[in-house]
Amino acid sequence: MKRLLVISLSLFALANVARAVLAAQQAATLSSGLSAIPPGYIVVMGIGWAIAFGIAVFGGVRSRPWAARVTIAIIVLYQANLWLNHFAFSRSGEAYERTGFAALLSIVSIVLVSGAVMIVKRQTSNVNRFLDV
DSSP states (O other): OHHHHHHHHHHHHHHHHHHHHHHHHHHHHSOGGGOSSOHHHHHHHHHHHHHHHHHHHHHHHTTOTTHHHHHHHHHHHHHHHHHHHHHHHOOSHHHHHTHHHHHHHHHHHHHHHHHHHHHHHHHHHHHHHHHHO
16 A cells, blocks of 8 residues: 555656646747746646655655655645636636536545555554564
């Protein structure tokens, strides 16, 4: 389960790196008025979230005591940031029609990541108790 959690968090980090790179490429090639969200904002947010998820990966791989709390905080804040961006920058009515499905995906990602974190934390504490005996 720990390996699956680390892989999932790594994919979140890589997705945000890709998002930042694509936004930087689009900013260089497209005119500034075509996107609802400023490309510079997307680049900064992508790099920031990639670093945050990278910290969660590091904590998970090294079994740091703070890793569980930080990982849950990161996934919740990440989803909150996605929703803030959605409400702040959406222009079309179609974006609001997909709100229910987006909410479902947000809830599922928070529940799955948090659940995996808690399972890994419980397994790690059981191993530590076994080794202490």
